[in-house]
Amino acid sequence: MASILICLLPLLLALSNILVGVKPAEISPLTYYCPSTNINNYTEGSKFQSNLNRLLYRSLYNNGGNSIYAKASEGDDPDKVYGVFLCRGDVAPKDCQNCIDVATEQILRECLLKKQAIIWYDQCLVRYSDVPFASMLDGSSVSRILYNTQNVSQPEQFKENLSAMFNNLTTQATLVYPNLKYAANSDEITPFQKLYGMVQCLPDLSATDCRTCLNSARSVIATLLSDARVPSGCRVLFASCNLRYELYPFLSPGGRQLQAPPPSTSGRQINKDEGISGRQINEDKGGNTSKTKLISIIIGVIALLAVVLAGTSFYLVKRRRRIEKEADESSQEIQFLNTVVEALGEDFSNDGFYSENHSKSQEFPVVKLSLIRAATENFSEENKLGEGGFGSVYKGTLANGIAIAIKRLSRSSGQGLKEFKNEVVLIARLQHRNLVRLLGCCLEGNEALLIYEFMPNKSLDFFLFDSRENEILDWRQRLHIIKGIARGILYLHEDSRLRIIHRDLKASNVLLDKDMNPKISDFGMAKMFSGNQREANTNRVVGT
DSSP states (O other), X not given: OHHHHHHHHHHHHHHHHHHHTOOOOOOOOSEEEOOOSGGGBOOTTOHHHHHHHHIIIIIHHHHHTTSSEEEEEESOTTSOEEEXXXXXXXXXXXXXXHHHHHHHHHHHHHTTTBSOEEEEOSSEEEEEESSOOTTSOOOSSOEEEXXXXXXXXXXXXXXXXXXXXXXXXXHIIIIISTTTOEEEEEEEEETTEEEEEEEEEOTTSOHHHHHHHHHHHHHHHHHHHTSSOOBSOEEEEESSEEEEEESSOXXXXXXXXXXXXXXXXXXXXXXTTTXXXXXXXXXXXXHHHHHHHHHHHHHHHHHHHHHHHHHHHHHHHHHHHHHHHHHHHHHHHHHHHHHHHHHHTOOBOTTSSBOTTSOTTOSSOBOOHHHHHHHTTTTOGGGEEEEOSSEEEEEEEOTTSOEEEEEEEOTTOHXXXXXXXXXXXXXXXXXXXXXXXXXXXXXXXXXXXXXXXXXXXXXXXXXXXOTTTGGGOOHHHHHHHHHHHHHHHHIIIIISSSEEXXXXXXXXXXXXXXXXXXXXXXXXXXXXXOTTOOOOOOSSOOOO
16 A cells, blocks of 8 residues: 555655646756857847747747647848757646747857857757758757666666667657657666656657667767766667656656557648647636546546556555565575585585685685685676586686686576586596696575686697698697596596596587697586496486
8 A cells, every 4th residue: 555655656746746836946058059259150130040039039929839849940041040949848838838838049149140059958959040050950969968877786677777778769759750750768678667758859850860869878878887987877878869768757747648649531731740749728607617627637636546456456466576586596406506505515605615624635625706706807708618508608817817718607598507516416526637627616696606717728629620730730749648538537537536428529619728638628517426426317418
């Protein structure tokens, strides 16, 4: 019930504001632009100034009416002036008009005697110029970027969510609402947090030019997001378009509702803003008007309450399912960790790390995830060595300069989980100069990682099957490699405390150290035999 009341609070505040007639707050410009050179100036009392005043105070209003957008021109060359106003697609008519009133006065003060100017507010923009611009993409450097100082906690996932949202919004603005060139939406990124976004172009732009402008604005954000810190909110203001994202709702709760334009069944052209509001003609007379309005308000409130209750129920059900799923995944992860710990026979504490009384001389440590992320630069693509059925392999460099190789289990691979268990259980107990050495593992959060010694000369197949590298191996080195592999196999089959059949021995699984010594790797497919066992049946074909 408390959740429902919280959800209804904005509605109650909005209704109370309507009833008591709250005066709209004064608004301030976000930013403005006018050329600093005198070559674009007009003189006081000139024909251009009178045309500009008629444009701003008469023509734009007459052409705009109740819509969010209007364009007009006044006078003849060389004193002709062109202008537009554009309100955000969700802004109510009275708020749009209020924003235009303030912007009209402010732009003349801030850009005194300038022939070109543009001013941006949160809810609208006003622009005028001595050259036409409304239907043409402005390729100039007229732009502003504003962003929050607070940063998000999971930047990589946030970037993916943001890219998907803007892709969707750009498609809506150019294809679903081609007459408006506006779209807004919200996406749930966590059970308790949403991402809100909006894009808008001048409606007279073509779909191609609108998409080009929005992509340019997105590239500005992409440059900003390339830093380690990712702002939790940002807006890019261009002369021909603008876009914005936030982690809080910033659209007008009582503003216009965006609706898809209905299919045309006749030759009549849909008015450019019918999809948002259009002009409403009041045909009610006398007392019927008040009664109709009251009924409409009651129906609207009931409908809104029904939507809020349905949305709250949906959210609670979805949240419960998510919690159950996370609990199930957590249970699987704990079971997985216990399996590995039991197989290794080590003394672990409850959180998956060594307890305080564990000896530091152990040869198979558990490594903290933060150290692995630092060593691999957060698993960057530049450090990626390859990818297999297990997952991806990365090169890492520890703080002391030692190079390591990290296998990162892909949680989407059930076979990878089996290989991970197999590798930890088997190779941790094997020690031989011709077997790759497992240095440690990491089981933290959703990550399952194996840490190996790094082999700078890659794998044997790189030398055997590359025509340029093939010449490097002379017969002495080839014989040395063959003997090393044979020694490793003999150890696995006869001399180790476990009898191991590798089952996936191939050139790509033979790694070469800096001295070209071979080391057998990848024990994910290996099978362990008992001491006297000589044969076994298999339920599936594995290996190469």
